[in-house]
Amino acid sequence: MNIERIASISTLENIRDKARASSPENGKSEEQEAVLLCAGGGCIASGAYAFKEALQSALNSQGLADKVTIIETGCLGPCAQGPVCVIGRDKTYYQGLQPTDAEELVSSHLKGNQIVERLTWKGEGEKPVPVLADIEFFKRQTKIVLRNCGRIVPTSLQDYIAHDGYAGLAKALTSMTPEQVIDEVRISGLRGRGGAGFPTHIKWTFTRNSEDPQKYILCNADEGDPGAYMDRSVLEGDPHSIVEGMALGAYAIGSSKGYVYVRAEYPLAIERLQIAIDAARQAGLLGKRILDTDFCFDVEIRMGSGAFVCGEETALINSIEGKRGEPRPRPPFPAVKGLWQKPSCLNNVETFANIPAIIHRGGAWYAGMGTEKSKGTKVFALAGAINVSGLVEVPIGAKLREIIYDIGGGIKGGGVFKAAQMGGPSGGCIPAAHLDVGLDYETLQSLGAIMGSGGMIVMDEHSCMVDVARFFLEFTQDESCGKCVPCREGTKRMQAILTKICAGEASMEDLDLLEDLASTVKSTSLCGLGQTAPNPVLSTLMHFRDEYVEHITDRKCRAHVCPALVQFNINDNCTGCTLCARRCPVQAISGEKKEKHVIDQSLCIKCGACLLACKFEAVDKQ
Amino acid sequence: MTMDTNERTSTELEQLATLNAMLARTSREEGGLIPALQTAQNLFGYVPHFALEHISTSLRIPMATVYGVVTFYHFFSMQPRGKYTIRICLGTACYVLGAQAVLDAFREQLDLEVGGTTPDQLFTLEAGRCFGACGLAPVIMVNDVIHQRVRPEAVAGLIQHYREAEQHEGELV
Numbered sequence: 148m149n150i151e152r153i154a155s156i157s158t159l160e161n162i163r164d165k166a167r168a169s170s171p172e173n174g175k176s177e178e179q180e181a182v183l184l185c186a187g188g189g190c191i192a193s194g195a196y197a198f199k200e201a202l203q204s205a206l207n208s209q210g211l212a213d214k215v216t217i218i219e220t221g222c223l224g225p226c227a228q229g230p231v232c233v234i235g236r237d238k239t240y241y242q243g244l245q246p247t248d249a250e251e252l253v254s255s256h257l258k259g260n261q262i263v264e265r266l267t268w269k270g271e272g273e274k275p276v277p278v279l280a281d282i283e284f285f286k287r288q289t290k291i292v293l294r295n296c297g298r299i300v301p302t303s304l305q306d307y308i309a310h311d312g313y314a315g316l317a318k319a320l321t322s323m324t325p326e327q328v329i330d331e332v333r334i335s336g337l338r339g340r341g342g343a344g345f346p347t348h349i350k351w352t353f354t355r356n357s358e359d360p361q362k363y364i365l366c367n368a369d370e371g372d373p374g375a376y377m378d379r380s381v382l383e384g385d386p387h388s389i390v391e392g393m394a395l396g397a398y399a400i401g402s403s404k405g406y407v408y409v410r411a412e413y414p415l416a417i418e419r420l421q422i423a424i425d426a427a428r429q430a431g432l433l434g435k436r437i438l439d440t441d442f443c444f445d446v447e448i449r450m451g452s453g454a455f456v457c458g459e460e461t462a463l464i465n466s467i468e469g470k471r472g473e474p475r476p477r478p479p480f481p482a483v484k485g486l487w488q489k490p491s492c493l494n495n496v497e498t499f500a501n502i503p504a505i506i507h508r509g510g511a512w513y514a515g516m517g518t519e520k521s522k523g524t525k526v527f528a529l530a531g532a533i534n535v536s537g538l539v540e541v542p543i544g545a546k547l548r549e550i551i552y553d554i555g556g557g558i559k560g561g562g563v564f565k566a567a568q569m570g571g572p573s574g575g576c577i578p579a580a581h582l583d584v585g586l587d588y589e590t591l592q593s594l595g596a597i598m599g600s601g602g603m604i605v606m607d608e609h610s611c612m613v614d615v616a617r618f619f620l621e622f623t624q625d626e627s628c629g630k631c632v633p634c635r636e637g638t639k640r641m642q643a644i645l646t647k648i649c650a651g652e653a654s655m656e657d658l659d660l661l662e663d664l665a666s667t668v669k670s671t672s673l674c675g676l677g678q679t680a681p682n683p684v685l686s687t688l689m690h691f692r693d694e695y696v697e698h699i700t701d702r703k704c705r706a707h708v709c710p711a712l713v714q715f716n717i718n719d720n721c722t723g724c725t726l727c728a729r730r731c732p733v734q735a736i737s738g739e740k741k742e743k744h745v746i747d748q749s750l751c752i753k754c755g756a757c758l759l760a761c762k763f764e765a766v767d768k769q
Numbered sequence: 770m771t772m773d774t775n776e777r778t779s780t781e782l783e784q785l786a787t788l789n790a791m792l793a794r795t796s797r798e799e800g801g802l803i804p805a806l807q808t809a810q811n812l813f814g815y816v817p818h819f820a821l822e823h824i825s826t827s828l829r830i831p832m833a834t835v836y837g838v839v840t841f842y843h844f845f846s847m848q849p850r851g852k853y854t855i856r857i858c859l860g861t862a863c864y865v866l867g868a869q870a871v872l873d874a875f876r877e878q879l880d881l882e883v884g885g886t887t888p889d890q891l892f893t894l895e896a897g898r899c900f901g902a903c904g905l906a907p908v909i910m911v912n913d914v915i916h917q918r919v920r921p922e923a924v925a926g927l928i929q930h931y932r933e934a935e936q937h938e939g940e941l942v
Contacts, residue, residue, distance in 0.1 A: 188901065188902060188915070189902050189904050189905055191915075192902055192905055192908070192914075192915035192916070192917050193905065193917060225904070226902070226903070226904025226905065227904035227905060229904075229905075370901065371898065371899070372899070373859075373860030373861040373862070373863075373864075373898060373899035374860055374861040374862050374899060374903055375899070375901075376899070376901030376902070376903060379901040380901075411807075411844050412897070412898065412899075412900055412901070413901065414913055449800075449803075449804070450803075450804070450807060451842075451844075452803060452806070452807065452842035452843070452844040452845060453842050453843035453844035453898070454841065454842050454843060455898065466803065467800055468799065468800045469799070469800040469801060469802035469803045469804075469838070470802075470834075470838065471837055471838055471841040472841060472842070473841075487799060528903055530861075530862035530903035530904060530906060531861070531862050531865050531866070531903075531906075532865070532866075536862075536903060536904040536906075537904050568861060571861065602861065602903075604861045604862055604865060604903075606865060609865075610865050615865070618861070618864055619861075622859075628841075754873075755870070759921065759922065
């Protein structure tokens, strides 16, 4: 695509007005319709491209090819319902699209103006809710970070500009000093969205005040917390917002060079971000003398290589330098000595995505949302035992109940909510008793959880809290870089105790030792990984201590998760089909054909193969 | 720069030439070691010892440092890998929805431990970190393709699918 150089605000505004008139969202003209097809990673994995092909051939065969355009957008949010699309000006939303649905969608909706109800969202009582704006999942969200995701073509600079893209940068470069930009961010009350919630303007001020001709602005896109993927969605769905956000940050701190550190697990995000960077460079929005001012700035992508610890800022800096991703002791802080010993400022993707909107619309507007100490919105990645998993963005302070029940549609299969795990391996669990607390940084901390990156795994009675804690310790133990003793050895010992508890071999003294170790590791580790690694243990101990005790004293796992503490038995439903006996890897099942079988508990290794094999619900897990 | 050209196949020599071209672009740049290793891994499918030596000489970074870096990151492998790397996501969302059972099924049916490669060099089995596809849990990745909502029962079919695709040498889904 040929991109003209944008040398002034008036050129930018011209492009914006022209692009707005032909924005895909509005259709190219009165007679034109657009199908906005989600091409986020989730929908692609669900077969969005196969559906697109079928839709295009249906459009061709039904003679609508010149009237309807298929536009690939970024993530719309409800990832589990994919592939999804939005059609036309009235924004009819369709989900679960299969290639076989294409013909009907074209003939009914696009030709006959008849909504295909079976593919729409289902509201209360399975009632179809066809229009996007009426759907609870979307209606209750406030989208700032995800403002363009699902609305624009991620790889189109014009489309981004049509949605006020680069307007914030233009405003800052032509009418604001760097100090004023920082002040606007201060007024907005924005806090780092990577997890710790450190005020962004303070980080920027520190770096600005470090005197050095060479400074760096870094974007942490090493989204390593399992269960969080909002950064991936922003990079895939609205990559220019990161380029613009970083440019604004660079202007504020006085930097001319930026790096985005993206994890290798996100190939599509890397591809789209690179396209955005190239386009911005071609248009002169990166490079020398941006918008004909003295401001020069360029960005480069660095790819991670699969190390969770590299999400920690000093480890990330080492990794960009081409070293082992081990953290550095602080001080000196990166704001003083960061990348290549130069002052560096590191923010995460979600933080940067907020910046263009804050500068364009003003800090006061942003501060109008959220709570007293935590302003703006936060994106959560809902997953686990929930009806509608996906990305949701709500004002900070929204209640957990609202997110899980009103937006997420409640617990899968009508189950009972047990806990929400927040903040991944650095976070903790919030039990049902606290469903009505508002989610902000301070409240979450007081409950032993953290806002973290925003992963929210919903668990029902089928999750064992001890096993969840063990799972996270296994994760952090594996990812501990080994540099400092408390983290390297402490997490190993904690993991060993948790494994013992899950195996039903622990004593109550082990529990005390576990708590003791947890607080030591927390207070003595070098970096954030070790300092937060005990959180999953401490928070489950805080809210679910009885489950730990049950494992130890009663040798019971109420969720039937811990293999050593469950028993498989065959009930009277058994028809004697012999399938389970044949599937059993250790020949623990015996019985005559057409007669009830028995499991020899002394041989059983509790693999559950019999339960999976049985077609008559004759195997009980107790 | 000289290098040992004995016992290198013509493909390997071609790949080394590509690596050289890349190194020529990056050697002056600071922090070029990891991108160089990533390029080598992409070219060879793993980072062979001769590539490590080569990178060490051309970037003038001691072999000990190169070795320290290559062993630090999960993505680098110094052993040849299978044509298809199967990564089972063990992120939280996948784990609570049964990813462990999926991993166990792969281990059993491929007769592999995590990190291992089948004797025919077709499959390498790995446990992955969150792929960010939590809405579709449990997920697995075969090279760059994500398979969603994988149940242990579906594992045999998946393996069969890739085996057949290999036999036909056709395009993969």
